[in-house]
Amino acid sequence: MTVRLRAPRRIAAMASMGALALTLAACGGTTKDSSSGSEGGPAAGNATANPNAPLKKGLKIAFLPKQVNNPYETIVDKAGIEAAKEYGGEAKEVGPSDASASSQVSYINTLVQQGHDAILIAANDENAVCGPLKSAMSKNVKIVAYDSDTAKDCRNLFINQASSEDIGRSQIKLISEQLDGKGEIAILSATANATNQNTWIKFMEDELKKPEYAGLKLVKTVYGDDDDQKSFQQTQGLLQAHPNLKGIISPTTVGIAAAARYISGSQYKGKVALTGLGTPNQMRQFIKDGTVDQFALWNPKDLGYLASYAAASLASGQITGAEGEKFKVGRLGERTIGKDGEVILGPPTVFDDKNIDQFNF
The missing domain is CATH 3.40.50.2300 (Response regulator)
Known part of the structure; x- marks a missing residue:
């Protein structure tokens, strides 16, 4: 089944680059x-x-x-x-x-x-x-x-x-908008002990408890250890193990780039939404080829x-x-x-x- 990936609304109060030194x-x-x-x-x-x-x-x-x-x-x-x-x-x-x-x-x-x-x-x-x-x-x-x-x-x-809370909650908002609030999602994180990643994931899980996200289901969190090849393989494994998966959040620059590379050359392109935290130079080609709709970073x-x-x-x-x-x-x-x-x-x-x-x- 093909998921319609619509262009989400821009997050309010999006800062200019000069204001990113918050x-x-x-x-x-x-x-x-x-x-x-x-x-x-x-x-x-x-x-x-x-x-x-x-x-x-x-x-x-x-x-x-x-x-x-x-x-x-x-x-x-x-x-x-x-x-x-x-x-x-x-x-x-x-x-x-x-x-x-x-x-x-x-x-x-x-x-x-x-x-x-x-x-x-x-x-x-x-x-x-x-x-x-x-x-x-x-x-x-x-x-x-x-x-x-x-x-x-x-x-x-x-x-x-x-703000750790802003990061975590905004990731759920982004994926929800791309999936019209429905479908199975997964998280591709960095290392299992990373303080920032775990804090963000905690807020993602809390955000998912809100009634407006009742149609989303977090089925798995995996760890790519901020290693490009392992993150690539973890993305492949997620999609194979969860055939109904509709979206992936990867709040790590290594992970989101590896996941985008895998999806862009696979049958899942245009069917599985991907968002997370990445740099513009890493992700530009995947935005332009339609693999990724939106992602975020400071x-x-x-x-x-x-x-x-x-x-x-x-x-x-x-x-x-x-x-x-x-x-x-x-x-x-x-x-x-x-x-x-x-x-x-x-x-x-x-x-x-x-x-x-x-x-x-």
Whole structure:
């Protein structure tokens, strides 16, 4: 049976690219002598912020992504490295080639030994990295989580790309519109332990409980481990195991691109809807050939840029991570630290055949 994929309504208040560097909320900071919580945030301790302090020159910071060579995280990290040049810092990217739970641990230890002022981490597992991160914080190394959070007491700040709730619920809205609210759907995620993915999925599942989605049925969640070939195979497996499947949500840039590649060359093209989170450059061909109607994402360059300035502000003593503190982020302006150290970039942009050529990342 062929599913009619109609062009969905655009999500209201879709931001322009310039506005994608949304308000961020960062998490509590810590000092060398104190990593206990306070009212200001999970790790704010008794440190005192000096908002007038200049950014220190020569700061050494490092980006530790879930895995290197991930196209999305490469964009984020490169933007953060470029931002460091603006404030006179030195930045680099290091990390594992796989996205396993413990693969980041040895890199954290090495970066501490090398005397870095700040480590920025997109955690593969919120708990596996906690011990080494706490050890780093005890040596006055500032820890900024970005994209995928750690446990709250294991970092000073968390730079969140968008509201986790907004991301999760908007994914259900997108797939529902494409399927006229009826049919079996599945989720193709990254790793089973990924903090961000699991949080988004939780909100997707909650959104599905609403009466307006009674016609949708989530039949399976599978994991491609942010590996292109495994994600491709998982897509194939889903469609073979569930012959009535009408839609797939893949909230991972690796997963959605692999799923689109499989569907575009299969009998399912035009019959199975696909949405999720991807970059315009990855997904442009699949939008243009009709494989994908719409997908969403924020500006990953702005995410890396902001994370870099947040790390520098912490290491320079401008902020401690307490709720309500403010810091300047170069071309993105001033940002305010919110509850639990989370700074939210804002609602993602929805990309379709009408606007995708306006973006290049």
